[in-house]
C-alpha cells in the first residue's frame with residue numbers, strides 16, 4: 001500500500017528489493033496492491049475502503065509507504081488519510097510497534113549528535129499502537145461556557161499494558177536484557193497503572209533489568225546519552241514522539257523502519273516517517289527505512305531472518321559504497337536518487 005507523497009517512490013524500491021531477495025530462495029510471495037490514505041480517498045471516497053480492509057485481513061503482511069498530504073488537511077477528520085492508517089492498525093489489532101534505531105557506522109558523521117555520543121547505537125523502541133489518547137473515547141470538539149473546547153481521553157487497561165509489556169520483555173531477553181519503561185507516572189493515572197503492571201511482569205522475566213523513566217527525562221536522555229538504552233517500552237503518543245527523536249540519532253528519519261504486529265503474527269511494515277510532501281515526486285527521498293521495513297517483514301511475518309539479514313547487509317554495503325540520498329549526504333560521498341539507492345541495494349544482495 002504505497003499511500004501518498006513519497007509513499008509510491010519508496011515502496012517501489014522496497015518491493016523491488018523484496019522480489020529480488022525472494023527470487024532464488026525457497027520462499028514464494030504473491031503481491032497485491034492496495035489503496036490507503038489520500039490515494040484511497042481519491043479513488044474510493046474513504047481513506048480505508050472496504051476492499052482495502054479485506055486485502056489487509058487476507059494478507060500475511062502489509063508493506064505501507066506513508067499517508068497524508070496538505071491537500072487533505074481540511075477534510076472532515078474521519079476522511080483524512082491519517083485516519084486510514086489508524087484504521088488499518090486497529091482493524092488488524094497491531095498493538096506492538098517495533099521501531100529500531102541503529103546507527104550504521106558509515107553514517108556516524110551524519111547524525112546531528114557527536115559521533116562519540118551515537119556510534120554503535122542500537123536501541124529498540126516498543127510503542128503501544130492501538131490504545132491511549134489516539135483511540136480513547138470520548139473525544140471531540142464541544143462548546144463549554146461559550147467557547148469551543150477540544151477534548152481527548154487517554155485509557156489503558158491492564159490487559160493492553162500487559163501484552164505490550166510482554167513483547168518488550170521478550171525483545172529485551174533477545175538483546176541486551178535491559179528494558180526502560182517510559183511513562184508520566186508522576187502525573188497520569190494511565191501511567192501509574194502502566195508502571196504497576198510493568199513491575200508485576202518483571203517478576204516473570206528475572207533475566208531482564210527493568211527501569212522506569214519519566215517521558216520528559218527520557219526525551220532529554222535520548223539526546224544526552226542515547227546508548228544507555230537497550231529496549232524502551234512506552235505508550236502510543238510518547239512512542240510516536242520519542243521514535244521521531246530517536247530517528248535523528250541514526251542520521252535521518254529516512255533510516256528508521258518499523259514493524260507493527262498483532263497477536264496472530266500478522267504484521268504491517270512501514271517507515272517511521274511520513275509522506276514528506278515537501279520532497280514528494282522529486283526522486284530524492286531516502287528509501288532505506290522502507291527497504292529495512294521489508295527486511296523486518298521477512299523476519300517477523302515469514303520467519304526468514306536469513307533473508308532479512310541479506311537485505312540489511314546490502315543496505316550497509318550501499319552506505320559503505322558512499323551512495324547517499326540528500327538527507328544523509330556528506331562531503332566526499334556520492335549523491336544519488338531514490339531509485340539508484342534501490343537498484344544498488346538489489347545489486348548488493350549478491351543473488
Ligand SMILES: NC(=O)c1ccc[n+]([C@@H]2O[C@H](COP(=O)([O-])OP(=O)(O)OC[C@H]3O[C@@H](n4cnc5c(N)ncnc54)[C@H](O)[C@@H]3O)[C@@H](O)[C@H]2O)c1
Nearest residue numbers: 066067068069253254273274275276277278279285286327
Ligand atoms: N506513518 C505515516 O504514514 C505518517 C507518519 C508521520 C506523518 N505522516 C503524515 O505525513 C505528512 C507530513 O508530515 P510531517 O512533515 O510532519 O512528517 P514527515 O516525516 O513526512 O516529514 C518530516 C521531514 O522529514 C523529511 N523526510 C521524511 N521522510 C524522509 C525520507 N524518507 N527521506 C528524506 N527525507 C524525509 C521530510 O522531507 C520533512 O522535511 C502529514 O500529512 C502527516 O500526517 C504520516
Ligand SMILES: CC(C)[C@H](C(=O)O)[C@@H](O)C(=O)O
Nearest residue numbers: 068082085086240272273274
Ligand atoms: C500519521 C500518524 C497517524 C502516525 C502516528 O502518529 O502514529 C505517524 O506519526 C507514525 O508515527 O506512524
Ligand SMILES: [Mg+2]
Nearest residue numbers: 240241244272
Ligand atoms: Mg509519528
